Amino acid sequence: MSKRIFLSSDPGIDDMAAILFALADTDVDLIGIGAVAGNVSVDTALENCEFTVALADAGQMVPCYRGSSGPLLRDQIFGAHKALGAFRDHLSGLAHCLPNRETSVIRPEVSAADAMAHAIKDAAAEDKPITLAVTGPMTDVALAMKLAGKKACLEGIENIVAMGGAFEALGNRAPYAEMNMLSDPHAARMVCESGVAVTLFPLDVTWTCRLTGMDLELIEREAGLVGQVFSRQFRASDRENPALYGGAGGPVHDLLPVVWLVAPDLFHTEHSLVSVATGAELAGHTSRVRNKPCIDAENGEGASLPHRIAVKVDSDGVRALFLDHLRSLAKAANMIKSNKNQTKSNREEDLQ
């Protein structure tokens, strides 16, 4: 049975990887994508979501929803690669092959959080829980869950998988915090304290799964237009930092939670209880309780560990699966194109 997933993202090149992977996977039914302010402004995030869906041309028109234009309480901080902005602006030379901006997307009236809240309530009512995948700040997810109410969340959400947090790795956007958590610590705290199962992919693990120059060459060569666009974007964001990562290649953070949903064998996860700090000094800092060291016999605190944290990833396996998925997208796109051409030539024959 396919997994129904609502994705909240702020593309972002690694969000793009997550969206493409979800669109390509036959076991994933992507029911919606919400664009949220994070790496880039909400407008650019929405444009990039729509662009990615249209580019993949996977035969399924996934609706892209406009989400929050900023975090719940703090001001927006942008991603390190925000200067890259809209994907479309970096693809000169490919412009003639790219999807048409106006005609290729569904643009719903409701906001991302509203759409997600409805999806949660419907899932609860039908007893068919959905998965929320989060590759940006948790603003919209937190609003949606508050709107849906606790009961609907517990019944309607099977799991929340999210890129976020840093434990041993400390941080990236601040010395003590990872970007998504730092961007909206209050939203992250709301989600982590919701009682719903959360599986977190922190920097500790995302830093160990990096796309190398060789990966990008393969993707470019074997995955058609999608591959060319992705490789070019990825190179443009220059994500290498061998001194920090201990080797070549750039991390593709947001891809991991989505891959885990279909290939959990490529990961090792641990039960934990994650806390997100919201105080002024360390907002966005994540800490965890493992193996119940903090159980207080009196009030049972620490006894339940509702979260999972990914602690190890099979990098080769993830990269191979990603390439495989991009290849299948390219293949599907070719088939659709040749079908279209076929229909067109049939029609032309009819006309003659």
Place this chain on the structure above:
Amino acid sequence: MTAEAKPSKPKSIIIDCDPGVDDALAILFALGSPELDVKAITTVCGNVPLEVCTKNALKILELAKRTDVPVHPGCDGPMIGEAIFGKFHGAGGLGNLVLPDPVALPSEQHAVDKMAELLKVAKGNNEKLTVCTLGPMTNLALLIKLHPDLLSAIDCLVSMGGAYRIAGNRTLTSEFNILADPHAANIVYSAGLDYVALPLDATHQAMTSPERIAHFEGGATGTPLAATHRLLTGWNRNDPRRYGGDGGPMHDPLVTLYLVAPELFKTEAAHIFVECDSKLCYGQTVADWYGQSGEEANAKVVQKVDADGVFSLLSERIRSLSQAG
């Protein structure tokens, strides 16, 4: 002050509340005031859990024979942290008042969606709505985050909440409504709305007394007037050291009273802040009265109340509601 003073067009209002003894009085006053047109009652987890608030709102509307007003349940807890509940409202939320179970059902539509719908209609007609909050501001905070484009249709926001020049009630520093969801209050204070705050500074000036409660005597059984009398007689805090005398403070009714008779209140402009991070002062509201913060005023904070005027107008309107229909 007489009930005949009818404005040409009543003010359209939404009452967001957590009934609650004093919420009940605020709602009954609004229903009895021709100057106000109650478009919807929305509920939020506060004095009592959400389902109880919603049920109480329906009960109050049936008491007033105003089941035409829809009730929309909202958020079931604060944005962050566990829900806290009121201490003076009894298990059922309406103190010593027993009302029949409501016949009507609450709307399926969420409070925030209803607010957005009403504001959208108002905006389309070039009209404005007044929003009252009598409980934690969770619903309103969500509205602000989800529908920033509709906020221009809010004429004014009047809220019971905060404690500025006096101590808190639920903790040393903090008033219940703000303590229950300080993050929501923070979002509301930062939203740039025309905001009137009715803090404890004001509500502790409007204390019940035997003379004031006597205004509400003589209602037939089953009328709003009789119900109000019963609620008020059970509201005595018996804590003269804190309140300067016997009686209980009239928190929430001041919100709807302010809309009808602003001349009974004196406000001071200030920039207000709320503490969300401290352990000791969680939920504390702080006002910058003298421009020390460099921030422009974002609120009008009520600092003085004509208490006799309040009780006389409140009783007049609830009496007329009881005689209507």
